[in-house]
Amino acid sequence: MLATTLLVGASVLATPAFAQDVPPTDGTPTDVTNPSGPVEAQPTPSTAAEGAPVEEAQDIVVTGSRIPQPNLEAQAPVTVVTNQDIKLSGASRVEDLLNSLPSVSAEQSSGVSNGATGTATVDLRGLGSKRTLVLVNGRRLLPGDPFQTSSADLNFIPSSIIKRVEVLTGGASSTYGADAVAGVVNFIMDTNFSGIRFDGQYSVYQHQNNNKTLPDLLDLRQAAGFAGFGYPKGSVVDGGAFDGTVSIGTGFDDNRGHAVAYFGYRKVRAVTQARRDYSACVLQISDGGADSDGDGQGFDRSGRPLQCGGSLTNRFGTAIFYVPTSDGNEGTTPTSTIGLLGPNTLNQGVVDRYNFAPTNYFQRPDERYTAGVFANYDISDQIKP
Numbered sequence: 001m002l003a004t005t006l007l008v009g010a011s012v013l014a015t016p017a018f019a020q021d022v023p024p025t026d027g028t029p030t031d032v033t034n035p036s037g038p039v040e041a042q043p044t045p046s047t048a049a050e051g052a053p054v055e056e057a058q059d060i061v062v063t064g065s066r067i068p069q070p071n072l073e074a075q076a077p078v079t080v081v082t083n084q085d086i087k088l089s090g091a092s093r094v095e096d097l098l099n100s101l102p103s104v105s106a107e108q109s110s111g112v113s114n115g116a117t118g119t120a121t122v123d124l125r126g127l128g129s130k131r132t133l134v135l136v137n138g139r140r141l142l143p144g145d146p147f148q149t150s151s152a153d154l155n156f157i158p159s160s161i162i163k164r165v166e167v168l169t170g171g172a173s174s175t176y177g178a179d180a181v182a183g184v185v186n187f188i189m190d191t192n193f194s195g196i197r198f199d200g201q202y203s204v205y206q207h208q209n210n211n212k213t214l215p216d217l218l219d220l221r222q223a224a225g226f227a228g229f230g231y232p233k234g235s236v237v238d239g240g241a242f243d244g245t246v247s248i249g250t251g252f253d254d255n256r257g258h259a260v261a262y263f264g265y266r267k268v269r270a271v272t273q274a275r276r277d278y279s280a281c282v283l284q285i286s287d288g289g290a291d292s293d294g295d296g297q298g299f300d301r302s303g304r305p306l307q308c309g310g311s312l313t314n315r316f317g318t319a320i321f322y323v324p325t326s327d328g329n330e331g332t333t334p335t336s337t338i339g340l341l342g343p344n345t346l347n348q349g350v351v352d353r354y355n356f357a358p359t360n361y362f363q364r365p366d367e368r369y370t371a372g373v374f375a376n377y378d379i380s381d382q383i384k385p
Helices: 002-014 083-089 094-098 214-223
Strands: 078-082 132-136 162-168 183-189 195-209 234-252 257-268 282-285 306-309 318-326 332-342 345-348 361-363 366-377
Touching: 078 083, 083 094, 083 162, 094 162, 214 306
Parallel strands: 132 183
Antiparallel strands: 078 162, 162 183, 195 234, 234 257, 257 366, 282 306, 318 332, 332 345
């Protein structure tokens, strides 16, 4: 009996172990509160220890934008102005929108009156437009007026097909050279546009003339009989600007090539300082000899510290009178005074001044026609000009 038992035990020890499949059961385990076995094999309880139902796990979805972000890759901060920003700003000129950025100083634009060249430039950090490099799709934009300045003229850039504008204000000279000491402005154009599109925009200015200081000074000049000292009253609407562009884009040769053509027209009406009561005259400190009311008392009679002045280059002319005066030591010292040079008369002490303020521009008149084509053609996989 003992021998038989030992043989059976040896037989059990020598038998190899085989995996066995457990047939699935339709019901749930009855002993869920105290499961046994590995943790991975334990069933998920339907209720928590407090008795509340257990919520199933929800999927966590991580979303992101596929739109390129220059600031994520650039070594220096880049200011990006999108096409949507241009449309929502209401500006019909690219330079006016760029001048609203804190890193841009206004230079040649529609608001320049004296010394205007008719071009539109961008000046980064106040270092001059000659030190600001302007690119179109990464390529240098040529100067607009080679006889006046070497700066790029933004009038060549159609705002309707601008995809975005990237402004880099630091670290650009190491890549682009001395022309980019102030920074780089890169206009990215939508050269893949397909179809026909018309973009139109119209804008005006409205102002209520209710200044409390200058109208009184202008009235004194008019009461003295001086010309050129009128001013507007009430509400004025002026400076109408229309900008329209037709864009046409299409692919050809089985989309190996693509071309975008544009035709634009812009008409801007002038806004002069004569259209605003606060700028209708040249404001100066009272000198007591302007004689605004023509009685020879000057502005000292009214006690006003300010006056509507102007240039002595007036419609009549200005004479300089040299008058000898006693110096108190039995001698004379020549002094000079100014006066009006009238017809057949010399009126010493009477002064007329030319009011040059009304002829200056808040917005210059402008009329522009533009046309251009962007085209590319993939000759092969290796040659893509």
